[in-house]
Structures are given as C-alpha cells and as structure tokens.
Amino acid sequence: MSDRPLILAGLTLFVGLVTTPIWHGALDRKAALTAPPIKLPAQEKQCVAPASYMRTSHMQLLEHWRNEAVRDGQRQFVAFNGKTYDKNPTRTCLTQCHTDRKEFCERCHNYAGVSDPDCWHCHNDSPIASRSTP
C-alpha cells in the first residue's frame, strides 16, 4: 500500500481541478449572478426575427445568412414582418442596429461563458458612417 499517498494526492488534485468552475466562481467577487445589461439598438425596435427566436437561434440564423450570402449569392433577407435586410454583419447587424459588438455580443457571450464570435477577425466591427450608396 505504498501507493496510497500518491493515489490520495492524485485524487485531491483531480477533484480540485474538476470543481474549479465552482470554487473559482464563488471566490471571484466580480462574478455576478444577474445577467449584465446589454446595449439595445437606439432606433430599431424590431429585430430581423422575433426576439424569442433570436435568443435561442441567432447562431443558426447567422450561419444560414453566411452560407446563403457567400455560397448561394442570395444577399437579401425578407424578415417575418416583410422588411428586407442585407445579410451583412457590418452593415445590417452593427451599423443598422447593434452598433457596438463589445456592449452587445461580447457581454452576453462572456457572461454565458460561450466562446466569442470570431466574425470580427475579418468583418469590420465599427458601424459604417452613413453614406448614400455603399
């Protein structure tokens, strides 16, 4: 039984590592229990789809937009309320509505512990100053 101290040490280490989210979260005073306020669009009151759908499935919508715009050349999206939008993350999502990805996208993603959307590695993340024609 000369292995016993080794086994116990290993077990303790393992349990400690596996429960890190619990005790680290408890010790972190900055961690909040309530969701952070996200900056909602100033002008637009209606999203491209019902808010409940966006909450559950915005990832799928964005993926469909991406594939349809890039792979099928279909750049126009007609929303459930008849409005037409460009499937463009910079012009539509940011410029038209959400303006600041740090105060909208990242806030929720950070809080929920979901990986950051990496759209902005490539797509411009500053709203485009209004011009007559893009």
Added chain:
Amino acid sequence: MKITRKDFLRLSGLGLLAVAGRKAVRAVAERSSVRSSGQTSAPPAKSVRWGMAIDLEKCRHKDGCDRCIKACHSTHNVPQFADCAHEIKWIWKEPFQDVFPAAQTGYTREFFGDLPVLLVCNHCDDPPCQDVCPVDATWKREDGVVTIDFHRCIGCRYCMAACPYGARSFNWQDPRPALATINPDFPTRTKGVVEKCNFCEERLAKGQGPACAESCEEKAIVFGDLEKPDSEVRRVLRSRFAVQRKPELGTGPSVYYIV
C-alpha cells in the same frame, strides 16, 4: 437476471451508437431542411459568363502605372507585407517572357520580353483549384466567377499547388497589421486562408464593374459577359487577336490578352 460484463458493455456501446446516430440524422436533416424563414430566392440568372480582355498595348501607355492594382487592393483590404515571401496579390504585373514563355523566340524576346503583363485570377471554365479543394471552399459559380468561401477554407493550400497560373495567395499571418487603411465595406481575411481575385463579385452583385476595369484611365481592361455576342468584351475579341495563358492545359481561362 444475470448479465455478463461483455454483454453489458455491448449493450452500452450500442446504446451510445444509437444516441449518436440519432444526433447525426438530426444534424443532416437540419442541414438539408428549409433554412431561415422568409428567404428571398434570387431571380433565375440568365446564363452569364463573366470575362475580361486586357489590352496590353493600352496598358503600356503609362509607364509604371498601377492604378488598377491600387484600386483592387484598397477596395478589398489586400495587405502589403514587406517580406515578399508572404506577399498577397490579387492583381499584379510580370514580364511578358515569364507569362508567355512559349510565345516568343530569342529574337522577339528583344522587344516583348520585359514588357509588363497584368495578371489576375483567370476564373477558368474548368478550374483545377475547384477539383482539388477537399472542403468545397472554392468553386466556380454559374456566372463563371471562381469564388472562395473564407469561412470554410482550412488552409491546406492544395488549390495553390493546383493553380497553373500562380494566381492564389495565402495568409501566412494575420493581415490586419499590414493594412494601412481598411475599406469598412469589405471584410479582411484571417490568417490561414487562401485568397485571390474575385472578379469583384460583390460589386457585380450591385451592378457595378470591377474596380480594376473602372479605375483604368486607358480603358485597357474590358470586362463583360462572354456569353453575350454584342457585349463590349466580345466585340473587342472579334476585332483584335487575343491569347490566353497556357490554353494547352485545358483550363479555359476567362481572361484574354490582346498583345
């Protein structure tokens, strides 16, 4: 009821497979089912084949002119790297003798050899790059434009090996630090993906011409529909003798050169 360990493991394994299988079937079904609601179907495209005729004589009028290159690279956020090993170029110039090595002999080389030839992706009719891409990140659209889905590209660079024209560039590093100014209307790319001339397909979608063609003061680049007999590019090809790069390879380039 006694169950042996072997049978228990077998049952658990099958159970896991069943769960995984259900997930896989669901995933495949979702992929092929109707996508986001309210999708506008594009109007059925009449058969278009985009092509280009580059008048090398007109291009030579202004020595050292690179308006088209600047227009393209600034429109599309093409980075400028100091190290030419990592350079990215969508449109550039090379000496005639390197572009058309078979089209000249020792004596004609004297005049033509060093003359600059403007190079872009040829948007081939039968592109080798499309054949080799393992993930369908590059393909020829119905309108003839060979395009890249930067989201899908895994950066294997097989397409670069396959291209007989050296038209493709790879992002060996993050391009953004090498961009002096960014056109906010066009995405940059990320490290690890291949890129090339896209025939300005984002401008074509808005009814505009390619940036290179529109920026040329000599009107040396004539862009248009090769399928339309009375398009400007077809008229130009009827009036002057034009060549393609390496036609013997059977790739069917859409870019013609009026020597």
Added chain:
Amino acid sequence: MFMFEKALTGSRKYWLWVASLLLVVLAGSLCYVLQLMHGLAVTGLSRDVSWGLYIAQFTFFVGVAASAVMVVLPYYLHSYQQFSRVTLLGELLAVTAVTMCILFIFVDLGQPARVFNIVLHPQPQSVMFWDMIALGGYLLMNAAIAVVTLTAQREHVPVPGWIKPVIILSIPWAISIHTVTAFLYSGLPGRSYWLTAILAPRFLASAFASGPALLILLCLALHKLTGFDAGREAIQKLAVIVTYATAINIFFILTEVFTAFYSAIPAHEEHFKYLFIGLNGDRRLVPWMWLSVLLSWVALALLLVPKWRTNIRLLVVACLCIFVSIWLDKGLGLMVGGMVPSPLGAVTRYVPTLPESTIVIGIWAIGALMITVLCKITLSVWKEN
C-alpha cells in the same frame, strides 16, 4: 486490450529514452503553439513554395507505411513462415507511420480547427478526400490486425477468422495509399515536375526500398537492445526486397531524367536543372540531391554483392544509405523541385526555419515514442510466451 501496462515497466535506459523523446515532443509542441499564434509565417514557406517540409514528410512516411505490404504479402499470401516475427513489427511500423502522416498534415493546415470540414463537406472529386479515406482505413486496419494478432498470441489461441479478410484487404490497400498520395501531385496540370505517370510507380518503388530498410534497422536495433531475434532468413529476405526496390527506383529516376533531357522541353528540364545544377544562382539543393544519388548507388552496390549484403555491419550501412537517400529525394527534392520554378518562372528560396524544423523533429519523436511503446508491448508479450 492494448496492454499498455507492459510499456510502463522498463529498464533505466528505456525510461531515459522515453524521457528524452518526451522532451523533444515538448519542444515541438511549443513551436506548434507559436505557429498557431502567429500563423504559418513562422515557417520558411512562401507564396511560391507553399508546400515544404511538412507535406514532404507526409509523402515520405506514407511510403514507409505502405511498405508493410512487403512483409504481409509473403507471410499471409504465400505462407512464408520466416516472416512470422517481422510481420507484426511491420504492421506496427505502418500504424506509427500513418499517425505521423496525419500529424504532418495537421500541422500544415492554416486553419486546423476547421479540419473536420473534410468530413462534413466531403468532395469525392478531390484526391485529398480519397487520401483521407485510404490513410484512415489503413490505420484502422493495421491497428485492428496488430491488436487482434498480438492478443491471440498472448492468449495462445488462433486469430479469429474475421481478421483474415482484413489482412488480405490491407495488401491492395497498402498499394492504394501510396498511389493516392502520388495522385495528389501527378494530376496537377501546372506542375510539370509532378505531372508524370511514373510518379506513382516511383513512389511505390522508393517506399519498398526505404520502408523495409527501416524495418531491418528496427529489428537489428531491437536485437541489440533486447536480444530479440527476427531470424537471419527474415533479415536477408528483407534485404533482397530492398535491393530490388532500390534498383527499380534508380531505374525509374533515370527514365525520368532521360525524358526530361532528351526531349529538351524547357518546362520539363528546368525542375531537374534546379535540383541538380541550380537555376538563377540558387544552388541550395544541388549538394543534397547529388548526395541522395550517391547514397542510393552506394546502397545498391552494398546490397547487390551477396558477400556484403550478408555482412550485418555493411547491411546497416546500406539501409541507412538508402533510407537517407530516399528521404532526401522524397522528403525534400520532390516538394521543392515541384514548386521551383513557379508557374511564372520564379526561383524562390525555401529554407525551413527553426520552429518548422522543431515541429518536424517533434513529430519524428512522437513516431519514435509510438514505435518504442508498441515494440515494448509486443516484445513483452513474446517474452512471456
């Protein structure tokens, strides 16, 4: 099932070897992290030479993997009993080599996180798709064969019947993996160094020379370290296989050189010129290519003369010569020679950087570690028998 516990007991020398390999793997991993952070700019690759050491190593080790067929075929198809010990070792070498191939491809990718796109969006018109099928299948087959065979030997029972068709299938499959790999290159219209029908036969010939040579060296090393005896006849038969394969490989290379230079077509000539004479002042690869030629002729001479081939010391020299020679030809010359001159005639220097070379050596170390562990397990089982 995998009997890993047998790899966890060993002499001091064994653990020293394993520890040094792990250190090398660590170095390679750190360099790979660097590459993940900064992109492939940390390598010596460029717009003109977009494939280099990584893909070249992949090509070379597919050959080593395919060479297992040279022991499997005589043993299983022709009941050549002298290969009874080395067949399993050959299959373990194949498993190791294919794993290294997969790692080499992975480290070459610009967006490795997206690698599963190959499975999610399969493209049967791309040879790379078939390469994945062939290599993946070969890995699974040989792993299954090795596990089942070794387990049966440990339990002193005959192998289950279902493994026999798998073994028979692995024979043409081995040929296919290296043919498919050659087809990656030999169908590209713009690369005249690769656009040759003889590329696949050349690959196979060089594989059957370098693979069994490595197997001979492995057996002799195991003999020195553990007293394992593969059998004199087995070693000699393998040496004969290497001899024939070396001769055929040299012949194939000479046929290529003839076509290129007798036709005097510039597009065909210039790649050979770049490799063996130099082009535009770039002569970096010239000494290495001539070294490769010299080593292959030395190996052939040592192998052709029976008195020398049966001398174990000279056989070791011959095996090392042919292994290094083919490594230089396939693992360096093939890739750079295919890319230089570029489609626009540019002669671009390619020199692997330190991080790039460290990653390559790290993957070699992973291979060495794998074959060590697999041999340790196998030899432990055989010792107990």
